[in-house]
Amino acid sequence: MEKQRKPKNIFVEGPISPEKIANSIANHSSKTDIGGHSIFLGQVRADEKEGGKVRAIAYTAYEEMALEKAYEIREAVFSKYPLTCMHIYHSLGEVKTGEICLFVFTSSRHRKAAIDACEELVERIKKELPIWGKELVDNEKEVWKENQ
Template identity: 60%
Template sequence: MKNKAYKDVFVEGAISAEFIAQSIAKHQSKMSIGAHNIFLGQVRADIVNGKTVTAIEYSAYREMANTIFHEIREAAFAKFDLTCMHIYHSLGTVKSGEVCLFVFVSSPRRKTVFEALEFIVEEIKAKAPVFGKEIFDDSTHQWKVNT
């Protein structure tokens, strides 16, 4: 693994609507952008063995995860004609109904942002060392398995 420090993509707790809106607003001055696409991952209140998920507690090996996120970012820029891209992932406790992953891509063309966003989210799910512990309504917990 490289020793270089990459951008820290992690946000403590849930990602707020205000944060998302500010991120979008910052891009209105970039006149080469013709399309944006956004993915918001939200904690579901799944029912597992008769218990309801009330939150997920996220943890990560931060240095390794930031390296992987950087590699995903670089691969996306190499594969797609993107103007910019931002990834933010929660750490700590995020309640059901709150946003835990925010991916924002921009490009001159709309088709590109659809393809790029799907690629990025699938790569994150497959490769990023981020772990979620589901917390249930009876205060028990278990490690989440991505599906």
Template identity: 65%
Template sequence: MNKIKNIFQKGPILPSFIAESIAKHSTKTGIGAHQIFLGQIRADETDNKKVKAIEYTAYEDVALTQMTTIREEIFAKYNLTCMHIHHSLGIVNAGEICLFVFTSSKHRNEATLACNEVVERIKNELPIWGREIFEDESHQWKINQ
């Protein structure tokens, strides 16, 4: 079994981090395609209240163990060169990035399919919860869509 990789980071995922991650792959000349998913906090409106942020929490040990299994299954299913996953914990404001999934392969189809499956499995299988914080400071648990 592969070593458990920590996918969590405190606060938003910064654009500079995303750019650096992409730039680091320029020396990997066997890669022909990258697929990137960026999850951004929306300023949704519910009951006339606008979301200003989401506060993420997780059952981290279980989430990381499950993510390791998902990662192994994705690598077995798709011919990937690499895969990077970063998910925010704590408060992330509207307009900021909370999820960064980056898959690479020789050909675009593998990278695209793998990236999409990883995102869906994170949302459906990992014990990660988001609490919407509204402009009036009230809050409610978010339902994944």
């Protein structure tokens, strides 16, 4: 009987806390075959919009499809680069300006693989995952955000 694989849950309710990021980094100190890490942190900006500034983004996703696609992306990137570890976390729900909404963390024996893999992961997450952000503006207006 074949073992059923379960895509890892990448979603965090609300902002990704500095403690989660720090703990993730600290947990790798015992992995002495790692020579380089690359980290990307996506932060909500206070962009100027018609009628005011963005105060937060409310993220929603087609979760089952997003988790399946994230799994496919993880597998593709793991097969392309000699990585030791890879972590992806994306917020759902409301994330205020200045807070972290995306955390991508790659590790490898040498820095170049970690850096290149991290960059590719971020680009593919932004383009391919069914995650949407609704910008919440000062004037209570809501605007669907386009990924860039």
